[in-house]
Amino acid sequence: MPAxxxxxxAMAFRDQLRRPLVLVLMMIVPAYVITRSIAExxxxxxxxxxxxxxxxxxxxQDLHGAGMGGLVVAFVVALVGVFVMQSAxxxxxxxxxxxxxxxxxxxxxxxxxxxxxxxxVAVSVLVTALNFSAASWPPVIGALVLIGLIYGAIGALAGAxxxxxxxxxxxxxxxxxxxGVVQNPMFHTTPGRFADLLPGYGPSRVMYxxxxxxxxxxGSDLLLGLGWxxxxxxxxxxxxxxxxxxxx
Amino acid sequence: MSEALPIxxxxxxxxxxxxxxxxxxxxxxxxxxxxxxxVLGDFAEALGGTLASQSATAISAGWAAAFLSGTLAFFQISxxxxxxxxxxLAGLGPVRVALSRIVAALAIGLTVSAVAFLTLWIRSGIxxxxxxxxxxxxxxxxxxxxxxLIGAFVKGQLEGSLLVVLIFSVDAFSxxxxxxxxxxxxTPTRNAANLLIAAGGGQGSPGGDWIGxxxxxxxxxxxxxxxxxxxxxxRL
Numbered sequence: 001m002p003a004x005x006x007x008x009x010a011m012a013f014r015d016q017l018r019r020p021l022v023l024v025l026m027m028i029v030p031a032y033v034i035t036r037s038i039a040e041x042x043x044x045x046x047x048x049x050x051x052x053x054x055x056x057x058x059x060x061q062d063l064h065g066a067g068m069g070g071l072v073v074a075f076v077v078a079l080v081g082v083f084v085m086q087s088a089x090x091x092x093x094x095x096x097x098x099x100x101x102x103x104x105x106x107x108x109x110x111x112x113x114x115x116x117x118x119x120x121v122a123v124s125v126l127v128t129a130l131n132f133s134a135a136s137w138p139p140v141i142g143a144l145v146l147i148g149l150i151y152g153a154i155g156a157l158a159g160a161x162x163x164x165x166x167x168x169x170x171x172x173x174x175x176x177x178x179x180g181v182v183q184n185p186m187f188h189t190t191p192g193r194f195a196d197l198l199p200g201y202g203p204s205r206v207m208y209x210x211x212x213x214x215x216x217x218x219g220s221d222l223l224l225g226l227g228w229x230x231x232x233x234x235x236x237x238x239x240x241x242x243x244x245x246x247x248x
Numbered sequence: 249m250s251e252a253l254p255i256x257x258x259x260x261x262x263x264x265x266x267x268x269x270x271x272x273x274x275x276x277x278x279x280x281x282x283x284x285x286x287v288l289g290d291f292a293e294a295l296g297g298t299l300a301s302q303s304a305t306a307i308s309a310g311w312a313a314a315f316l317s318g319t320l321a322f323f324q325i326s327x328x329x330x331x332x333x334x335x336x337l338a339g340l341g342p343v344r345v346a347l348s349r350i351v352a353a354l355a356i357g358l359t360v361s362a363v364a365f366l367t368l369w370i371r372s373g374i375x376x377x378x379x380x381x382x383x384x385x386x387x388x389x390x391x392x393x394x395x396x397l398i399g400a401f402v403k404g405q406l407e408g409s410l411l412v413v414l415i416f417s418v419d420a421f422s423x424x425x426x427x428x429x430x431x432x433x434x435t436p437t438r439n440a441a442n443l444l445i446a447a448g449g450g451q452g453s454p455g456g457d458w459i460g461x462x463x464x465x466x467x468x469x470x471x472x473x474x475x476x477x478x479x480x481x482x483r484l
Contacts, residue, residue, distance in 0.1 A: 021402070025410035032414065036421045076410065083406035162268060165323045168409055169272040172315065173279060187287040 004100050008092075008108035015087070016112055026080070026116065030072040030124045037068045038131040048185040051209050052217030063186045065132030066140070066211035069124040070204055071179045073117075073144050074151035078171040080116045081155025084109050085240060086164060092244045102241040110236070113156060117148035132211075139210025139218065146203040146225045151175065153232035154199065160239050179204060199228045255340065259352035262328070263320065273316060273356070277364035280312035281305065282371055305372050306380060306448025307441060309364035310387035311420060314437060317357040318391030318412050321472060324349055325399030325479045326408055332480040346476035350469065353396070357388035368448075375450025383443035386465045390436050391416075393468025393475075400475035436464055 016022060043059040050056055092105035121144045125137075134140045154174065158167035178200040183191050185208060195201050202218075202225030209218040264270045325332075332349070336342040361384045365377075374380045394415055402408040422435045424442055439460030446453045 019404050019407060021407040022404065022410070025407055025414065029410055029414050029417070033417050033421075036417070040421060075413070079406060079409055079413075083409070086405075163266045164327065164405060165263060165320065166266045166269040166272060168319055168323075169269065169276060169316070173272060173276055177279065177283070181283055181287060184287075 002104070005104040005107055008095060008100060008105050009111050012088075012108040012112045013115070015091070016084075016116075022080075023119070026076060026120055027123045029076055030069070030120055031127045033072045034065075034068045034124060034127045035131060038065045038128075046186070047189060048208070048212070049190045050213055050217060051205050051221055054213055054217060056212045058212055060186055062132060062211075063184075065128060066134065066208055067179070067184055067186070067204070069121075069128045069140075069144055070147045070200070070207055071175065073120050073124050073148045074175045074179055074200065075171065076120050077113070077117050077148040078151040078155030078158075078175060079168065080120075081113055081152040081157075082159035082164065082167045082171065084112055084116070085156040085159035085236075086167075088240065089160065089243055096244050102245040103237070105244055106237055106240045109156075109240070110233075113152045114149070117145060117152055121145050121148050134211045135214045136210045136216070139206050139216055142222075143203040143207035143210065143225070146206070146222075146229060147179070147200060150199050150203065150225065150228050150232060153229070153236045156236045157232070157239060160236070160243050196224070199225075199232070202226075202228065255335070255345070255348035256351035256355065259324070259328075259348055260355055263324070263352070263356065273360055274363050276316060277309065277312040277360055278367045280308045281364060281367040304448075306368060306374070306444050307423070309361075309368045309380075309384050310437065310440060310444045311416075312364050313357065313361045313384050313388040314391040314419075315412075315416055316360045317353070317388040318395035318416065319409065320356055321353050321392040321395030322399040322408050322412050323395075323405070324353060325396055325475060326403070326405050329403075329479050332476075336480045342477050342480040345480040346473050349476040349480075350392070350396075350473050353392045353472065354389070354469075357392055358385060361385040361388045372448070374447060376447040376452060379443055379447035379453060383440050383447060383461065386440040386443070386461045387437055389465040390440065390468040393471040394436065396472035396475035400478045436468070439464060 038061060041061040041064040043061045045057060046060050046063060047055060047057045048063070088105065088109045092100075092109070095105050096102050121141065124144060125141055129137075151171075155167070155171055158170050162170065178198040181187060182195045182198060183200050183204040191201060191205070202221040202223070205221035206218040206225065209216065209221075264273075332345050336345045361381070365381045365384050368374060368380065369377060395412055398408050398411050402411060419435045419437055423438060424445060439457045442457045443453045443461055446457075
């Protein structure tokens with residue numbers, strides 16, 4: 001990594017670390033929501049269909065345990081994406097004027113977003129594990145990371161092109177539609193007809209597969225999620241680079 | 249007040265100048281009531297609540313009004329602190345700036361509540377429409393207070409938004425629609441939720457719930473006014 005990119009990255013992290021309330025809330029929000037949602041849910045029996053047409057009988061409580069992590073990770077990381085990129089638009093333009101390449105400043109902000117995802121996922125996994133036993137944790141953790149990165153990228157895009165209020169409302173709308181309702185097996189035995197058009201489809205199928213099956217059946221869903229991540233990641237890089245450069 | 253009203257109109261325009269914001273202010277309450285509410289009956293049952301589906305549907309309208317109004321009030325203070333101080337210094341004074349802000353917040357809160365109420369009425373029918381309308385607007389008024397209070401003391405927009413989300417989550421998970429646990433009966437929208445649940449189920453509400461909801465809403469608006477004044481006052 002060139003010296004300028006290292007400096008931009010160090011400054012981007014320092015920018016976040018000087019606001020300890022953000023870090024505290026990034027841990028408290030997932031911890032509270034996951035713990036409370038599992039604790040409040042009754043173990044009512046529920047049958048769902050996993051990838052590979054595997055039929056599993058579980059409970060509403062376990063479904064809440066398996067799925068709430070994804071919802072909270074998506075919402076929190078998407079909000080981080082909105083505001084990290086909005087502050088980048090203000091500060092990084094000056095860095096570009098001072099001689100930094102636009103790509104270097106965007107890379108620094110993306111690294112902050114990746115670390116934020118890692119933190120929120122780590123807290124979510126820890127809290128979920130205290131209340132719920134997944135059949136296989138690696139797919140669950142991988143899916144949560146994928147959900148965080150996909151929604152972090154969506155938040156970053158929203159932050160780059162929309163007003164803060166509109167971006168926040170859009171994130172709320174999208175996360176609850178996609179992960180809260182359409183992909184949620186508490187409401188549908190299998191996701192509906194157009195569920196696979198939404199970004200949360202692939203990773204949430206991987207997540208529920210790992211939560212309720214010791215064998216992995218969601219290879220194509222994983223690829224779909226990775227595809228969304230690559231497309232959105234590239235979109236964020238180019239949109240943000242253009243936005244930072246446009247002001248110079 | 250006559251001086252504050254044009255400023256309030258300008259404050260409303262300031263937030264609604266992005267067409268997507270306006271579209272989402274209408275779409276989210278409709279979405280919450282139509283889509284989320286269609287599954288909320290089963291959801292509330294699984295969470296140990298005792299709500300009928302119609303009452304669970306009604307509560308989704310209150311949630312939508314609450315979250316949208318709380319977020320809006322937070323951003324009103326957070327995004328406009330500098331401009332409001334300049335307006336106050338230019339002769340409007342912090343009290344009139346605060347009055348203008350709260351009138352703008354209430355106007356948008358009323359619009360969101362009206363959309364949520366109409367969607368609910370058309371979708372499910374409401375046994376006591378007037379009670380439901382008041383209850384939904386009470387949700388909005390309470391969250392205007394919460395959002396403004398957070399905005400007055402938390403400068404960072406990310407941490408402020410996350411705080412609104414956290415308080416909303418605590419409130420929603422502790423409300424009568426989600427739990428029968430009486431130990432958590434001190435959440436801000438509890439009385440408003442009782443009113444809305446009763447109205448959704450076609451029943452009236454006891455006087456205690458009306459007094460409680462009105463007291464919390466008025467206290468929240470007083471807090472919001474103080475928060476808007478605090479943000480607009482001159483620092484020496």
